[in-house]
Amino acid sequence: MEGKNPARIADVSRTAVDKLLVDAGKACLDYQDKVFRNLPCRNIQCDEIWSFVYAKDKNSPFAQIDQRFDKFTPPPI
Numbered sequence: 001m002e003g004k005n006p007a008r009i010a011d012v013s014r015t016a017v018d019k020l021l022v023d024a025g026k027a028c029l030d031y032q033d034k035v036f037r038n039l040p041c042r043n044i045q046c047d048e049i050w051s052f053v054y055a056k057d058k059n060s061p062f063a064q065i066d067q068r069f070d071k072f073t074p075p076p077i
Contacts, residue, residue: 046075 007014051073 048075049073 004014007017010017
């Protein structure tokens with residue numbers, strides 16, 4: 001979600017929303033850094049990531065073929 005919409009809905013400045021998101025991100029990073037270390041994992045299941053710009057190739061009209069694409073990211077091992 002872009003910063004404009006939450007700011008408008010909550011009737012606060014976009015800067016306030018941006019600062020809150022940065023603070024929340026830092027809090028999440030600190031939490032995950034403390035909690036997700038040295039885990040006794042015996043099995044790890046991971047999956048690939050698909051990203052879409054504009055639309056999936058199969059759902060996009062041919063007229064806009066240069067403005068959309070799929071991006072596949074394999075899991076790092």
